[in-house]
Amino acid sequence: MKNAKxxxxxxxxxxxxxxxxxxxxxxxxxxSPTRSIVVPALLLLSAASGxxxxxxxxxxxxxxxxxxxxxxxxxxxxxxxxxxxxxxxxSAKSIPTSTSQExxxxxKKLLAQxxxxxxxxxxxxxHELRKGINPRTRAQQLQDLLxxxxxxxxEGLEAENHTALPCPGELLVEEHHSNYGEPWAGGRDVFEFxxxxxNLSPSDMVMExxxxxxxxxxxxxxxxxxxxxxxxxxxxLSLMAALRYELPAHGLLYKRPLIIxxxxxxxxxxxxxxxxxxxxxxxxxxxIPDKLVWVGLERLASRLKPGKGRIFVSHNIKFCRRLGxxxxxxxxxxxxxxxxxxxxxxxxxxxxxxxxxEFRRLKV
Numbered sequence: 514m515k516n517a518k519x520x521x522x523x524x525x526x527x528x529x530x531x532x533x534x535x536x537x538x539x540x541x542x543x544x545s546p547t548r549s550i551v552v553p554a555l556l557l558l559s560a561a562s563g564x565x566x567x568x569x570x571x572x573x574x575x576x577x578x579x580x581x582x583x584x585x586x587x588x589x590x591x592x593x594x595x596x597x598x599x600x601x602x603x604s605a606k607s608i609p610t611s612t613s614q615e616x617x618x619x620x621k622k623l624l625a626q627x628x629x630x631x632x633x634x635x636x637x638x639x640h641e642l643r644k645g646i647n648p649r650t651r652a653q654q655l656q657d658l659l660x661x662x663x664x665x666x667x668e669g670l671e672a673e674n675h676t677a678l679p680c681p682g683e684l685l686v687e688e689h690h691s692n693y694g695e696p697w698a699g700g701r702d703v704f705e706f707x708x709x710x711x712n713l714s715p716s717d718m719v720m721e722x723x724x725x726x727x728x729x730x731x732x733x734x735x736x737x738x739x740x741x742x743x744x745x746x747x748x749x750l751s752l753m754a755a756l757r758y759e760l761p762a763h764g765l766l767y768k769r770p771l772i773i774x775x776x777x778x779x780x781x782x783x784x785x786x787x788x789x790x791x792x793x794x795x796x797x798x799x800x801i802p803d804k805l806v807w808v809g810l811e812r813l814a815s816r817l818k819p820g821k822g823r824i825f826v827s828h829n830i831k832f833c834r835r836l837g838x839x840x841x842x843x844x845x846x847x848x849x850x851x852x853x854x855x856x857x858x859x860x861x862x863x864x865x866x867x868x869x870x871e872f873r874r875l876k877v
Contacts (some may be wrong), residue, residue: 525537525845528769537598545602549707551681554619555626567780572793578701580876599748608736610708610709610713610736611705611706611708611709612861616626624678630742634773647698651686651691654690655682655683655686658682658685665766678761680757680761681753684754684757684758688727689750690726691769692725693728693750695865697728697864698860698861698863699860699865699867700727700728700729700730700731700861701861702794702861702862702865702867703827703858703867704729704733705792705861706858706867707791707825708733708736709873710856710869710876711790711821712821713734715737715738715741716737716738716741717737717791717816718787718789718791719737719742719743719789719792719796720789720792720816721733721742721744721745721781721791721792721793721794722745722778722792723745723747723797724744724745724746724751724755724796725746725748725755726755727755727760729752729795730742730770730772731759731760731765734760734763734770735765735768739767739769740768740769740770742768742770742774743770743771743772743783743787743789744770744771744773745773745778745780745783746772746773746774747774747775749774777808778808778809778812778813780812780813780816786817787816788816788817789817789818790822790823791810791822792813792816792817792824792825793826794821794826794827796825796827796828797827798828798830798832799828799831803831803832803835803862806832807844810824810848810850811848814849815849817873818876819874820874822873823873824850824871824873825847825869825872826869826870827867827868827869828868829870830870835851845872846875849874850873850874850875851872851873851876852870852871852872853871854870854871855868855869856868856871857870
């Protein structure tokens with residue numbers, strides 16, 4: 514390491530040679546042994562000590578030298594680096610919301626590495642892969658669960674003492690995952706599209722109208738900060754599956770999503786002054802009367818954040834088209850909303866695409 518100011522540290526022997534007036538051997542040949550040895554030795558020791566002390570003090574007395582004195586090693590220049598530590602909140606972390614092309618290529622490479630590119634084409638081939646495991650339908654799984662309670666289990670009151678959140682067998686075998694017209698995995702596709710389309714961040718507030726068994730909502734809950742996901746759901750079985758199975762099974766109870774049973778687009782239980790960055794309805798407005806859809810839009814329009822806030826409705830907007838273009842636009846305007854456009858997204862795992870219609874607050 515180069516010093517800011519180069520200086521060589523003298524040794525103690527060099528001080529002795531320079532300060533002593535006599536050659537070292539002359540001390541031994543003095544006519545008066547006692548006095549000639551003691552006096553020059555004391556002088557030599559004092560001079561050496563004084564020189565060493567002066568060497569140590571010089572750097573500290575000099576205003577241009579930043580280094581402190583150290584008598585055991587040569588003085589070196591010191592560079593001070595100030596490190597600023599910034600505490601990053603979970604909301605500021607970069608959490609990917611969609612599957613990238615690099616992700617796809619990585620998985621394809623891993624599948625090829627494990628010789629899993631070609632999949633079985635028949636039930637017989639699938640059965641061969643199970644290597645003797647007897648496949649069970651959900652109905653058979655449920656019957657086994659009711660009859661045998663699993664390989665090891667507690668009896669009587671002990672079951673209550675060891676099971677914090679007893680879950681019905683119908684939910685444990687995930688029958689509710691078959692309640693939809695497409696695979697359960699499609700919920701992730703919806704999340705990726707909506708999160709990307711709205712540039713969603715974990716600190717944003719999201720409302721789902723009709724979250725069902727959390728096929729889509731579970732991904733929003735995982736991504737968002739605690740207390741930032743709201744849902745209005747009227748179906749009792751769906752609510753039971755969401756609250757008694759999906760949230761505990763995914764370890765998401767700490768996220769405290771506000772999921773409320775309600776009908777007729779009543780959002781009063783979500784509190785006053787709550788505004789949302791995203792409000793969406795996935796295949797919900799198809800199944801309710803047009804009049805009730807407009808009631809919901811009227812009650813939610815004031816809760817949508819100006820600027821960034823968006824409402825997304827999937828599949829179609831017959832509630833609007835039945836009125837005709839001009840009448841629909843007039844009603845939206847009266848609510849303080851405007852139609853933005855239509856978008857589609859593809860599924861990552863199966864041959865499917867979905868259509869979404871986008872609305873926002875009117876620009877002032």
